[in-house]
Amino acid sequence: MFGGLCFLLNGNMLCGVHKGGGMARVGKELEAAALKLDGVDPLSFTGRKMGGMVDLSEAAIEDDETREAVLSLAWEFVGALPAK
Numbered sequence: 001m002f003g004g005l006c007f008l009l010n011g012n013m014l015c016g017v018h019k020g021g022g023m024a025r026v027g028k029e030l031e032a033a034a035l036k037l038d039g040v041d042p043l044s045f046t047g048r049k050m051g052g053m054v055d056l057s058e059a060a061i062e063d064d065e066t067r068e069a070v071l072s073l074a075w076e077f078v079g080a081l082p083a084k
Helices: 027-035 058-062 064-079
Strands: 005-009 012-018 023-024 041-042 055-056
Touching: 005 064, 012 064, 023 058, 023 064, 027 041, 027 055, 027 064, 055 058, 055 064, 058 064
Parallel strands: none
Antiparallel strands: 005 012, 012 023, 023 055, 041 055
8 A cells, every 4th residue: 555564453554664754543533642743744645635644754753752652542543443
């Protein structure tokens, strides 16, 4: 889908890495909280925003606190989804 490495939780996409950064599936309800973090932006591979998905800069991935905060939001959202 995006030419990177993807990680799943119970068969649902949780997060991934791509050249220049990463992405996380935080869901639309938690997206605003994720976007408040430094280095986190809406995910838009094609110029069109993908709701509920956020893009992390390289700096955001390297920062332990930011990475942990985003992954915690993603885990909260994806962990509540039914297993595939």
